[in-house]
Amino acid sequence: MRAEAERRRTFAVISHPDAGKSTLTEALALHARVISEAGAVHGKAGRKSTVSDWMEMEKARGISVSSTALQFNYTSEEAPRGEDGSETVNVINLVDTPGHSDFSEDTYRVLTAVDAAVMLIDAAKGLEPQTLKLFQVCRHRGIPVITVINKWDRPGRTPLELLDEIQERIGLTPTPLFWPVGIAGDFRGLLRRGEDGAAVEYIKFTRTAGGAKIAPEEHLSPDEALSREGDTWAEAAEESELLSASGQDHDQELFLAGQTSPVIFASAMLNFGVRQILDTLVALAPAPGARLDVDGNPRSVDDPFSAVVFKVQAGMDTAHRDRLAFMRVVSGVFERGMVVTHAQTGKPFATKYALTVFGRERSTVENAYPGDVVGLVNATALAPGHTLFVDRKVEFPPIPSFAPEHFAILRAESASKYKQFRKAVDQLDSEGVVQILRNDIRGDASPVMAAVGPMQFEVVAARMKAEYNVDPKIEPLGYSLARRTDAASVDELNRQRGVEVFTRSDGVLLALVSDKWRLQYIQKELPELTLEPLVAAT
Ligand code: GDP
Numbered sequence: 001m002r003a004e005a006e007r008r009r010t011f012a013v014i015s016h017p018d019a020g021k022s023t024l025t026e027a028l029a030l031h032a033r034v035i036s037e038a039g040a041v042h043g044k045a046g047r048k049s050t051v052s053d054w055m056e057m058e059k060a061r062g063i064s065v066s067s068t069a070l071q072f073n074y075t076s077e078e079a080p081r082g083e084d085g086s087e088t089v090n091v092i093n094l095v096d097t098p099g100h101s102d103f104s105e106d107t108y109r110v111l112t113a114v115d116a117a118v119m120l121i122d123a124a125k126g127l128e129p130q131t132l133k134l135f136q137v138c139r140h141r142g143i144p145v146i147t148v149i150n151k152w153d154r155p156g157r158t159p160l161e162l163l164d165e166i167q168e169r170i171g172l173t174p175t176p177l178f179w180p181v182g183i184a185g186d187f188r189g190l191l192r193r194g195e196d197g198a199a200v201e202y203i204k205f206t207r208t209a210g211g212a213k214i215a216p217e218e219h220l221s222p223d224e225a226l227s228r229e230g231d232t233w234a235e236a237a238e239e240s241e242l243l244s245a246s247g248q249d250h251d252q253e254l255f256l257a258g259q260t261s262p263v264i265f266a267s268a269m270l271n272f273g274v275r276q277i278l279d280t281l282v283a284l285a286p287a288p289g290a291r292l293d294v295d296g297n298p299r300s301v302d303d304p305f306s307a308v309v310f311k312v313q314a315g316m317d318t319a320h321r322d323r324l325a326f327m328r329v330v331s332g333v334f335e336r337g338m339v340v341t342h343a344q345t346g347k348p349f350a351t352k353y354a355l356t357v358f359g360r361e362r363s364t365v366e367n368a369y370p371g372d373v374v375g376l377v378n379a380t381a382l383a384p385g386h387t388l389f390v391d392r393k394v395e396f397p398p399i400p401s402f403a404p405e406h407f408a409i410l411r412a413e414s415a416s417k418y419k420q421f422r423k424a425v426d427q428l429d430s431e432g433v434v435q436i437l438r439n440d441i442r443g444d445a446s447p448v449m450a451a452v453g454p455m456q457f458e459v460v461a462a463r464m465k466a467e468y469n470v471d472p473k474i475e476p477l478g479y480s481l482a483r484r485t486d487a488a489s490v491d492e493l494n495r496q497r498g499v500e501v502f503t504r505s506d507g508v509l510l511a512l513v514s515d516k517w518r519l520q521y522i523q524k525e526l527p528e529l530t531l532e533p534l535v536a537a538t
Helices: 002-006 021-031 056-061 105-113 129-141 159-170 222-229 231-245 252-256 274-284 415-431 455-468 487-495 516-525
Strands: 008-014 069-075 089-095 116-122 145-150 173-176 178-181 189-193 199-205 217-220 260-265 306-314 323-331 339-342 347-350 354-358 361-364 373-377 387-389 406-411 435-438 448-451 473-476 481-484 499-504 509-513
Touching: 002 008, 008 021, 008 105, 008 129, 008 274, 021 069, 021 089, 021 116, 021 274, 089 274, 105 129, 105 306, 116 129, 116 274, 129 159, 145 159, 145 274, 159 173, 159 231, 159 260, 173 231, 178 199, 178 231, 178 260, 189 231, 199 222, 199 231, 217 222, 222 231, 252 260, 260 274, 406 455, 415 435, 415 455, 448 455, 448 509, 455 473, 481 516, 487 499, 487 509, 509 516
Parallel strands: 008 089, 008 116, 116 145, 145 260, 173 260
Antiparallel strands: 069 089, 178 189, 189 199, 199 217, 306 323, 306 387, 323 373, 339 347, 339 387, 354 361, 354 373, 406 448, 406 473, 435 448, 435 499, 481 509, 499 509
16 A cells, blocks of 8 residues: 555646646657657647537536646656566556636636645746745645746746746745756756756756657767867856755755755756656655644555545536545545445445546546545535545535635525525535635525636536526626625724625635725724735645
8 A cells, every 4th residue: 555655646737727737748648658749748739638518618618617637657768666676656646737827716726635746837937826826825825845947948047947936926945956057048957956056967858749749858978078068068058056045955854844945947848858757756756655634643555545625516417417536545545336434424424436537528537645636426415625535434624715905796596596596505505615704794505606706607607507507697896805704893894985894605704805005094094903814725
């Protein structure tokens, strides 16, 4: 069991749209020989697309709003061999984060299922807003981050500028493992940095037609590199030593503590640096480990089976109206068909239909180990944050709600449909599709929806129509941020212009505020009122 957990790496890519997440996913799959040619997963014009299109809405926009997982085996040539000379085959689980700018709470929830994140940055754009938001969630959850500077084949910033930005804006110390040889737009290869920043070797890449195949690598000594690349090499070597002078060398403990981040320069499109990303995940990212339960006791990987649901998806298959719950195995072996207990209800749950899902393609899974992601079909009672287990009971802490930034009123179309409407609201709330807020003034017939991304509202509307036959009215509400408050502050807050207090279904009191200037004004004038920022994740 330990060995199975030990060889697994479960991670997600965090990035801003267009940074190259799909292209990188494909390049990783290519290197792991899951696909033989790039261009299949990522739907380019005229190429086959496998992005899931489980709702009409998705089809219309041509985007994916689902989070799924891709699992593949990978053998790192750099990993130490066993005593008998055998290679270690690693199992990589790449958990997909929805990639559209309209991202939602699901994007955040995915990060509760991973042990590491790859922060993908566009070399010309640097840190972008969505990357920053997702990074903050990683930081709060203590998820170690590996940084990949992508699109080095295109003109962009200088490598030192990019590292400075990371250091200064998010206080993460970048510690490059591989340094680019050639400026952005003239990507020749990578300098492998040794412990003291000295060049260990030069990995020279050769382009393949359209970047469809793995880029051949030549491994050269620093002397050979100098004679091949001249000043371009000398410059890279000098910069690498400069980094060491400022202490930017990898330190495993600081990396795991979230203080430093190994950096790799790459071109996902040309498949340059992609093998190095996989090797780094294998060498440095943590394997699945024990997880603390609600009482703070660890459930170790070799304890009996347990898993956490981190995402529920409905209606992926329009013909079957199914509900798929994605769980991450925390401990023990999962065997398809085993009957597990749902900790929240104490009820048994049969797992006859267990799937691994990537894009539209599904296949049945027979066994899964800690770190693996499994989709369970017809999981009506399961919601994000729920625990499943066998034998020794365990319940893991709930997934925190994330700070909403979009608010809208939800109304039943007519009084005659109210019962159905109410049922739908309760169901979607318990699934965590949106957060539902209520107060006495507005009453039950028009609850307020709060979301991280506005697309969550469209999901609510589409599902109410499809599954409950009600056509709700959704009106945007003029608030842009939420703060946690307390009972003592409610009356005074409700007297303020641009503020309204609600109770969320988990009992938390939320003050919605029109804008940050209004908030700053109230905090200044009435400092005694409680207005705590909601942490994106705790
Ligand atoms: P996503 O939105 O993060 O999934 O980004 P995509 O993978 O769809 O990539 C966005 C665009 O950037 C596409 O046109 C890609 O072909 C392009 N792209 C991705 N990676 C690279 C790269 O390494 N170099 C270059 N030149 N273009 C890239």
